[in-house]
Amino acid sequence: MLLIYCPYCEEERSELEFRHGGDAHIARPTNMADITDEEFQEFFFLRDNPKGLIFERWRHIHGCGRFFNAARDTVSDKFVMSYKAGEPKPDLSGNAPATEKTVETYEATEGTAK
Amino acid sequence: MADQALRKAPLAGRHGGSAGARVTPAGPATRLSLRAGTDALGALSAAFGLTLPTRPKTSASANGRHALWLGPDEWLLIDENGADLMAAAASSGVLHSATDVSHRNTAVLVSGPQAAGAIASACPLDLGNAIFPVGAAARTVLGKIEIVLLRTGEDDYRVECWRSFSPYTFGLLAEGAEDVGL
Numbered sequence: 001m002l003l004i005y006c007p008y009c010e011e012e013r014s015e016l017e018f019r020h021g022g023d024a025h026i027a028r029p030t031n032m033a034d035i036t037d038e039e040f041q042e043f044f045f046l047r048d049n050p051k052g053l054i055f056e057r058w059r060h061i062h063g064c065g066r067f068f069n070a071a072r073d074t075v076s077d078k079f080v081m082s083y084k085a086g087e088p089k090p091d092l093s094g095n096a097p098a099t100e101k102t103v104e105t106y107e108a109t110e111g112t113a114k
Numbered sequence: 115m116a117d118q119a120l121r122k123a124p125l126a127g128r129h130g131g132s133a134g135a136r137v138t139p140a141g142p143a144t145r146l147s148l149r150a151g152t153d154a155l156g157a158l159s160a161a162f163g164l165t166l167p168t169r170p171k172t173s174a175s176a177n178g179r180h181a182l183w184l185g186p187d188e189w190l191l192i193d194e195n196g197a198d199l200m201a202a203a204a205s206s207g208v209l210h211s212a213t214d215v216s217h218r219n220t221a222v223l224v225s226g227p228q229a230a231g232a233i234a235s236a237c238p239l240d241l242g243n244a245i246f247p248v249g250a251a252a253r254t255v256l257g258k259i260e261i262v263l264l265r266t267g268e269d270d271y272r273v274e275c276w277r278s279f280s281p282y283t284f285g286l287l288a289e290g291a292e293d294v295g296l
Protein backbone atom coordinates (compact mmCIF):
# COMPACT_ATOMS: atom_id res chain seq x y z
CA MET A 1 0.00 0.00 0.00
CA LEU A 2 1.27 3.46 -0.93
CA LEU A 3 1.63 5.83 2.04
CA ILE A 4 1.27 9.58 1.49
CA TYR A 5 2.44 12.19 3.99
CA CYS A 6 -0.34 14.71 4.77
CA PRO A 7 1.17 18.05 5.89
CA TYR A 8 -1.98 18.84 7.90
CA CYS A 9 -2.29 15.48 9.68
CA GLU A 10 1.52 15.47 10.00
CA GLU A 11 1.84 11.78 9.27
CA GLU A 12 1.77 9.19 6.52
CA ARG A 13 -1.65 7.81 5.70
CA SER A 14 -2.93 5.18 3.29
CA GLU A 15 -3.43 6.19 -0.34
CA LEU A 16 -7.05 5.01 0.07
CA GLU A 17 -7.78 8.24 1.98
CA PHE A 18 -6.50 10.53 -0.80
CA ARG A 19 -7.68 11.85 -4.13
CA HIS A 20 -5.58 13.23 -6.95
CA GLY A 21 -6.29 16.86 -7.91
CA GLY A 22 -4.29 17.58 -11.07
CA ASP A 23 -1.23 19.77 -11.58
CA ALA A 24 -0.23 22.21 -8.84
CA HIS A 25 0.92 25.84 -9.21
CA ILE A 26 -1.37 26.60 -12.17
CA ALA A 27 -2.09 30.32 -11.75
CA ARG A 28 -5.53 31.44 -12.86
CA PRO A 29 -5.22 34.56 -15.07
CA THR A 30 -6.44 37.70 -13.31
CA ASN A 31 -7.67 39.13 -16.64
CA MET A 32 -9.78 36.10 -17.57
CA ALA A 33 -12.21 38.07 -19.76
CA ASP A 34 -9.42 39.58 -21.85
CA ILE A 35 -7.27 36.56 -22.73
CA THR A 36 -7.37 34.91 -26.13
CA ASP A 37 -8.74 31.44 -26.81
CA GLU A 38 -5.17 30.20 -27.21
CA GLU A 39 -4.15 31.65 -23.86
CA PHE A 40 -7.22 30.10 -22.23
CA GLN A 41 -6.40 26.77 -23.80
CA GLU A 42 -2.87 27.00 -22.45
CA PHE A 43 -4.12 27.78 -18.93
CA PHE A 44 -7.08 25.42 -18.84
CA PHE A 45 -6.25 22.34 -20.88
CA LEU A 46 -2.56 22.02 -21.68
CA ARG A 47 -0.33 20.19 -19.21
CA ASP A 48 3.28 19.03 -19.49
CA ASN A 49 2.74 15.39 -18.46
CA PRO A 50 6.43 15.00 -17.60
CA LYS A 51 8.26 11.74 -17.19
CA GLY A 52 9.88 12.12 -13.79
CA LEU A 53 9.27 14.84 -11.22
CA ILE A 54 5.79 16.44 -11.17
CA PHE A 55 4.09 18.84 -8.73
CA GLU A 56 0.47 17.91 -8.09
CA ARG A 57 -2.50 18.86 -5.95
CA TRP A 58 -3.79 16.10 -3.71
CA ARG A 59 -6.70 16.07 -1.32
CA HIS A 60 -6.87 14.13 1.94
CA ILE A 61 -10.55 13.71 1.26
CA HIS A 62 -11.22 10.80 3.65
CA GLY A 63 -9.00 12.31 6.36
CA CYS A 64 -8.67 15.97 7.25
CA GLY A 65 -10.34 17.03 3.98
CA ARG A 66 -7.51 19.42 3.08
CA PHE A 67 -5.95 20.11 -0.32
CA PHE A 68 -2.15 20.12 -0.34
CA ASN A 69 0.64 19.88 -2.89
CA ALA A 70 3.03 17.01 -3.46
CA ALA A 71 6.09 16.35 -5.58
CA ARG A 72 5.89 12.88 -7.11
CA ASP A 73 8.03 10.93 -9.52
CA THR A 74 5.83 9.65 -12.35
CA VAL A 75 8.26 6.84 -13.15
CA SER A 76 8.80 5.31 -9.72
CA ASP A 77 5.51 6.66 -8.21
CA LYS A 78 7.60 7.83 -5.23
CA PHE A 79 6.28 10.83 -3.29
CA VAL A 80 9.37 13.01 -2.90
CA MET A 81 7.70 15.47 -0.52
CA SER A 82 4.38 17.13 0.26
CA TYR A 83 3.65 20.62 1.55
CA LYS A 84 0.70 22.79 2.49
CA ALA A 85 -1.40 24.57 -0.12
CA GLY A 86 -0.20 28.14 -0.64
CA GLU A 87 3.42 27.37 0.14
CA PRO A 88 5.91 28.10 -2.67
CA LYS A 89 6.97 25.41 -5.10
CA PRO A 90 10.08 23.81 -3.57
CA ASP A 91 13.34 23.64 -5.49
CA LEU A 92 14.02 19.94 -6.01
CA SER A 93 16.52 20.35 -8.84
CA GLY A 94 19.12 18.58 -6.69
CA ASN A 95 17.02 15.42 -6.58
CA ALA A 96 18.23 12.80 -8.99
CA PRO A 97 15.33 12.01 -11.32
CA ALA A 98 14.18 8.43 -11.44
CA THR A 99 14.94 6.56 -14.61
CA GLU A 100 13.44 3.52 -16.21
CA LYS A 101 16.20 1.51 -14.55
CA THR A 102 14.52 2.05 -11.17
CA VAL A 103 11.31 0.36 -12.26
CA GLU A 104 11.14 -3.26 -11.24
CA THR A 105 9.29 -5.15 -13.88
CA TYR A 106 8.70 -8.87 -13.95
CA GLU A 107 11.04 -9.16 -16.91
CA ALA A 108 13.78 -7.22 -15.12
CA THR A 109 13.61 -9.06 -11.83
CA GLU A 110 12.31 -12.52 -12.65
CA GLY A 111 12.35 -12.82 -16.42
CA THR A 112 15.72 -14.44 -16.72
CA ALA A 113 15.60 -16.33 -13.42
CA LYS A 114 16.46 -19.96 -13.92
CA MET B 115 -53.73 3.42 13.51
CA ALA B 116 -50.89 4.70 15.60
CA ASP B 117 -51.18 8.37 16.40
CA GLN B 118 -47.47 8.75 16.84
CA ALA B 119 -44.55 8.00 14.52
CA LEU B 120 -41.95 5.69 16.03
CA ARG B 121 -38.27 6.36 15.49
CA LYS B 122 -36.47 3.19 14.48
CA ALA B 123 -32.75 2.88 15.13
CA PRO B 124 -30.94 1.82 11.95
CA LEU B 125 -29.16 -1.12 13.60
CA ALA B 126 -31.83 -2.03 16.16
CA GLY B 127 -31.59 -5.61 17.41
CA ARG B 128 -28.32 -6.46 15.71
CA HIS B 129 -25.52 -8.22 17.53
CA GLY B 130 -22.35 -9.84 16.37
CA GLY B 131 -18.71 -10.45 16.94
CA SER B 132 -16.66 -13.02 18.76
CA ALA B 133 -15.02 -13.66 22.12
CA GLY B 134 -12.17 -11.41 20.97
CA ALA B 135 -14.28 -8.48 19.80
CA ARG B 136 -17.92 -7.69 20.50
CA VAL B 137 -19.78 -5.62 17.91
CA THR B 138 -22.86 -3.71 19.11
CA PRO B 139 -24.92 -0.78 17.84
CA ALA B 140 -24.33 2.42 19.81
CA GLY B 141 -27.28 4.17 21.44
CA PRO B 142 -28.82 7.31 19.96
CA ALA B 143 -26.75 10.48 20.28
CA THR B 144 -26.84 14.08 19.15
CA ARG B 145 -24.08 15.16 16.77
CA LEU B 146 -22.74 18.35 15.33
CA SER B 147 -20.53 19.04 12.34
CA LEU B 148 -18.62 22.14 13.45
CA ARG B 149 -16.42 24.49 11.43
CA ALA B 150 -14.74 27.45 13.10
CA GLY B 151 -11.67 29.66 12.97
CA THR B 152 -8.98 29.73 15.62
CA ASP B 153 -10.30 32.95 17.18
CA ALA B 154 -13.66 31.31 17.96
CA LEU B 155 -12.29 28.25 19.74
CA GLY B 156 -12.21 29.75 23.24
CA ALA B 157 -15.85 30.79 23.25
CA LEU B 158 -16.99 27.57 21.56
CA SER B 159 -15.02 25.44 24.02
CA ALA B 160 -16.64 27.29 26.92
CA ALA B 161 -20.08 26.81 25.35
CA PHE B 162 -19.58 23.06 24.89
CA GLY B 163 -17.88 22.53 28.26
CA LEU B 164 -14.78 20.89 26.79
CA THR B 165 -11.66 22.16 25.07
CA LEU B 166 -11.88 21.73 21.31
CA PRO B 167 -8.70 19.84 20.32
CA THR B 168 -6.35 21.52 17.83
CA ARG B 169 -3.85 18.72 17.22
CA PRO B 170 -4.38 16.12 14.46
CA LYS B 171 -5.99 12.82 15.50
CA THR B 172 -6.95 14.00 19.00
CA SER B 173 -10.23 14.35 20.87
CA ALA B 174 -11.62 15.71 24.11
CA SER B 175 -14.29 13.99 26.21
CA ALA B 176 -16.32 14.98 29.25
CA ASN B 177 -19.51 13.45 30.68
CA GLY B 178 -20.52 11.54 27.57
CA ARG B 179 -19.73 14.43 25.25
CA HIS B 180 -16.91 14.13 22.73
CA ALA B 181 -15.19 16.62 20.42
CA LEU B 182 -13.16 14.98 17.66
CA TRP B 183 -10.57 16.82 15.54
CA LEU B 184 -11.36 16.02 11.91
CA GLY B 185 -9.39 18.78 10.15
CA PRO B 186 -7.61 22.07 10.91
CA ASP B 187 -10.95 23.90 11.29
CA GLU B 188 -13.39 21.00 11.53
CA TRP B 189 -14.75 18.97 14.45
CA LEU B 190 -17.36 16.29 15.04
CA LEU B 191 -19.20 16.70 18.32
CA ILE B 192 -21.09 13.78 19.82
CA ASP B 193 -23.28 13.86 22.92
CA GLU B 194 -24.34 10.42 24.14
CA ASN B 195 -26.89 11.98 26.50
CA GLY B 196 -28.74 13.67 23.67
CA ALA B 197 -28.01 17.24 24.79
CA ASP B 198 -28.93 20.09 22.45
CA LEU B 199 -25.55 20.78 20.84
CA MET B 200 -27.03 23.28 18.37
CA ALA B 201 -28.23 25.42 21.28
CA ALA B 202 -24.82 25.15 22.95
CA ALA B 203 -23.10 26.27 19.74
CA ALA B 204 -25.52 29.17 19.29
CA SER B 205 -24.89 30.33 22.86
CA SER B 206 -21.18 30.83 22.09
CA GLY B 207 -21.88 34.17 20.42
CA VAL B 208 -18.93 33.81 18.03
CA LEU B 209 -18.72 33.17 14.30
CA HIS B 210 -18.92 29.47 13.42
CA SER B 211 -20.77 27.01 11.20
CA ALA B 212 -22.70 24.21 12.88
CA THR B 213 -24.85 21.55 11.23
CA ASP B 214 -26.94 19.06 13.18
CA VAL B 215 -25.92 15.62 11.89
CA SER B 216 -27.45 13.60 14.76
CA HIS B 217 -29.41 11.37 12.39
CA ARG B 218 -27.01 11.43 9.46
CA ASN B 219 -24.62 9.32 11.51
CA THR B 220 -25.00 6.26 13.63
CA ALA B 221 -22.26 4.36 15.40
CA VAL B 222 -21.04 0.83 15.99
CA LEU B 223 -19.11 -0.06 19.14
CA VAL B 224 -16.29 -2.58 18.90
CA SER B 225 -14.94 -3.84 22.22
CA GLY B 226 -12.65 -6.58 23.41
CA PRO B 227 -9.00 -7.62 23.43
CA GLN B 228 -9.03 -8.06 19.64
CA ALA B 229 -11.16 -5.00 18.80
CA ALA B 230 -8.29 -3.28 16.97
CA GLY B 231 -7.76 -6.39 14.85
CA ALA B 232 -11.44 -6.52 13.93
CA ILE B 233 -11.35 -2.91 12.73
CA ALA B 234 -7.99 -3.33 10.99
CA SER B 235 -9.54 -6.09 8.86
CA ALA B 236 -11.01 -3.31 6.70
CA CYS B 237 -9.33 -0.08 7.87
CA PRO B 238 -5.86 1.07 6.72
CA LEU B 239 -5.22 3.27 9.76
CA ASP B 240 -2.32 2.29 12.04
CA LEU B 241 -4.07 1.33 15.30
CA GLY B 242 -0.91 0.65 17.33
CA ASN B 243 -0.89 1.91 20.92
CA ALA B 244 1.84 4.49 20.31
CA ILE B 245 0.24 6.08 17.25
CA PHE B 246 -3.47 5.60 18.06
CA PRO B 247 -3.73 5.74 21.89
CA VAL B 248 -6.93 6.00 23.95
CA GLY B 249 -8.64 9.26 22.96
CA ALA B 250 -7.25 9.24 19.42
CA ALA B 251 -9.75 9.99 16.65
CA ALA B 252 -9.59 10.18 12.87
CA ARG B 253 -11.71 10.28 9.77
CA THR B 254 -10.62 7.38 7.57
CA VAL B 255 -12.07 4.56 5.49
CA LEU B 256 -13.55 1.15 6.34
CA GLY B 257 -13.78 -1.05 3.29
CA LYS B 258 -15.55 1.07 0.70
CA ILE B 259 -16.96 3.72 3.01
CA GLU B 260 -15.81 6.69 5.05
CA ILE B 261 -15.92 6.44 8.85
CA VAL B 262 -14.80 8.41 11.89
CA LEU B 263 -12.98 6.26 14.39
CA LEU B 264 -12.64 7.13 18.09
CA ARG B 265 -10.71 5.02 20.58
CA THR B 266 -12.75 5.32 23.76
CA GLY B 267 -10.80 2.84 25.89
CA GLU B 268 -7.92 0.39 25.95
CA ASP B 269 -10.07 -2.20 24.16
CA ASP B 270 -12.96 0.00 23.02
CA TYR B 271 -13.61 1.81 19.76
CA ARG B 272 -16.52 3.83 18.41
CA VAL B 273 -17.04 3.66 14.65
CA GLU B 274 -19.18 6.55 13.37
CA CYS B 275 -20.66 5.99 9.93
CA TRP B 276 -23.41 7.43 7.80
CA ARG B 277 -26.80 5.95 8.62
CA SER B 278 -27.52 4.35 5.25
CA PHE B 279 -24.10 2.66 5.30
CA SER B 280 -24.60 1.21 8.77
CA PRO B 281 -25.64 -2.34 7.71
CA TYR B 282 -22.43 -2.49 5.64
CA THR B 283 -20.38 -1.13 8.55
CA PHE B 284 -21.91 -3.57 11.01
CA GLY B 285 -21.57 -6.55 8.69
CA LEU B 286 -17.94 -5.81 7.87
CA LEU B 287 -16.98 -5.29 11.53
CA ALA B 288 -18.84 -8.42 12.64
CA GLU B 289 -17.04 -10.39 9.93
CA GLY B 290 -13.69 -8.91 11.00
CA ALA B 291 -14.44 -9.75 14.64
CA GLU B 292 -15.20 -13.35 13.73
CA ASP B 293 -12.00 -13.61 11.71
CA VAL B 294 -9.72 -12.32 14.50
CA GLY B 295 -11.52 -14.62 16.95
CA LEU B 296 -10.52 -17.74 15.05
Ligand SMILES: [Zn+2]
Binds near residue numbers: 006007008
Ligand atom coordinates in the same frame (compact mmCIF):
# COMPACT_ATOMS: atom_id res chain seq x y z
ZN1 LIG C 1 -4.76 15.13 6.35
